[in-house]
Amino acid sequence: MMEYEYFKRFAPTRKENETNKEKCAVIYTRVSSKEQLTNDSLDTQYKECTSFALKNGFKVKKYFGGVFESAKSDEDRKEFRAMLNYVTNEKNKIGAIICFNYDRFSRTGLQAIEIISLLQRHSIKVYSAINTFDPESIEGKVMLTMTLLQANISNVNKSLDTKRKMREKMSNGIWVHNCPRGYARDEKKNIYITKEGEHIREGFKMLLQGFSPTEIQRFLLLKGLRINTKRWAEIFRNPFYCGIMLSNSLDYKPAEGKHPKLVSVKEFKRVMEILNRHEHPKNADFIVNHGVPLKGYLKCANCGTKFTGYLNRTKKKHYYICNNKECRSNVSAVKANQEFVEHLQNMVPRSIASPLIAKRLEELFIELDNINSKDIQSNENELASVKSKINLLADKLLAGVVSNDLFKEKLGELEFEKERLEALLEKQRINLSNPKEIVRKCVRYVRESPFLWQNEGFAVKRRVQQTTFKGDIYYDKKNSRYRTKDVNYLFHIINLITASYGNKKADLSLKIVNKSASVPWAGVEPARV
Ligand SMILES: [Zn+2]
Incomplete structure (x- = not known):
């Protein structure tokens, strides 16, 4: 039998600083302007950080900074980069960075996020000696963005939900919108014909008997019915009065309603024939808008003017057209809408699974939430x-x-x-x-947004546009491309997470972080590495 006990003495003895990585720290100080160099700002930072380390049992292995470092360009932040290289080198076994406050740590939002995730992967925590969390800083902004986004998404969901319920009722012949003139609802919400409705019925009958709309209007005014000729023209063209429902909830597919009719379908058609002898029917605005959901959002990349949308009646096609009389750049709505879907799809990374993104995002938010609390x-x-x-x-x-x-x-x-x-x-x-729930919703939203925009109705489309792009959406006709600025920050973060997963070489290197930070993300392309 060997005496194993005897050989134990040959094992390398463990050094103190190796045993406890999380208590090994570096201190980083900086001032953001040259003026501050002259007063005792750096001294204060140094003192506060050192006493924080002492109080909390950190062993300080190295000091960085102590100089003026403009955060304008990363090239200038030599000390900061040296510090990051040092702490992420596993040999140095650093578990903590102590800085004066978080804004000393990193200025640019994008970088802060990426640096935090880089450090997280090395299990390095950032401590602030004075703990002033700046709501204007990226941590605060990200959380605010999340909260706002969550509200927006629940709006989208709510409106989807309501739409679903409405659609269901409408398919059963129950009108769910406001009733047109001449109808009201009783206590059980059933639709009935009012006294005014009886007069309107009379109006329809008079038209069938050969009276002109003006004559009808004057005659019924004497009976106390105040409806102007323009409104009469709308009433005569509303199929609701012959029991047919036309609604956005059913994508304007006509369906028979269960509400009482004022006239029969046959009579209604007859009325149409009479009216069309005199004038062409006007398309209602909502039908026009339906084909051009980007109307009012799109801007012309050529001249910067807003596009409007219209229906070309002869071609029966929708178009977007630049409002600038000198420019008049125009594009078929079908083409532009399809390209917009592609643009949305391009913003969403497809290369990694949602649970992975969700996991990283959640870690990030828990971290940020901890800092905040x-x-x-x-x-x-x-x-x-x-x-x-x-x-x-x-x-x-x-x-x-x-x-x-x-x-x-x-x-x-x-x-x-x-x-x-x-x-x-x-x-x-x-x-x-509930970060888990928020993150799950956010990731789902980011993934589904192109699909929602493509398949849902006008109202949901507009919501998706508002949620995804805070700023202007430019259409570049020459290159058949969209340009968007101020994309919701979440898309950006998710793209960065994806990019960092895709880069298998190592952890997200600073070079990549710097590169992505220096190129303002246009939103057209997913973040590239
Ligand atoms: Zn233009």
Whole structure:
């Protein structure tokens, strides 16, 4: 039998700093303007960071920064890059970066997100010595974006839901929209013909007997029916009065309704023949708009003017056309709509599975949420302390320890601080109660948006447009291409996550981060690596 116990002594002894990666830290300080170099800003940062490390049991292995680093271009941030290279080198076993506050850490939003995910993969946490979370910073913005997006998506879902229910009722012959003139609903919501409806019926009969619309209008006015000739023209052309429903909910497929009729179908058709002898029927606006959902959103890439949409009656085709009289760039709506679907599809990465994206996104948001809740805690503590100082001050005044003037001066300062903190907290308390659910919804939305736009009705299409693009949508006729700015940040983040997965060489290298940060994402192409 060998004595294994004996050989144990030959095992390498473990060094202290190897055992506890998470307690090994670097400190990073910087000032964002040259002026700050002259005052003690860097000193303060250094002191706060060091004392934070001491208080929290971190072993500081290296200091970075201590210089002015303009965050304008990444080339300038030599110390920052050196720090990132150092901490991501596994040999150095760094588990934490301590900086003064998060805005010292990274300025550009895109970079912050990517750097956070890079560090996450190396299990490196970023601590802020003073814990001021800036709602204007990327962390705050991302959370705000998520919250807003969530609201938007639930709007889309809600409207899909309502539409579904409406469609169901309509397929059963139940009219769900407002009733036209001459109808009302009873307590059980059943549609009945009103007294006014009886007069309208009379109007239809008169037209069939050969009276002109003007004569009908004048005659019925004497009976107390105030309907102008223009409205009469609409009434005579509304098939609802002969029991036929035409609605957006059924994609304008005519269906028979269960509501009472004023005239028979045969009579209605007869009325049409009479009217058409005099004038051509006018298409209602909604029918026109239906083929041009991008109307009012599209801008001409050639001159920057808005496109409008119209129906060419002879060709029976919809078009978008530039409103600028000098330009008049136009495109067939069928073509432009199809290209828009492709544009939407291009924005959504297809290369990796949704659960993977969802997982990364969730990690990211939990991380950001943690940062946020720490900051909230710290600000709440600070607020409580300011409040107790105010109380104390009042006690001192009552006890005659401070003069009235001094009291007023101090109180002013404290109240100013109190208001500042309260305003800050209000901004910070963004509710991210169920990140998993939010992320799932968001990813699903991003994936489905092209499909929704293609297959759903006008209202949903418009919502998708609003949710996906905050800014203008340009159509470039020459190249048959769309250009969009201000795409919802979520699309951007998801594309970056996808890109970083696609890059199997290593973790997301800084070079890639810098490259993607320096090219403002146009939204036309998915982020490329
Ligand atoms: Zn134009």
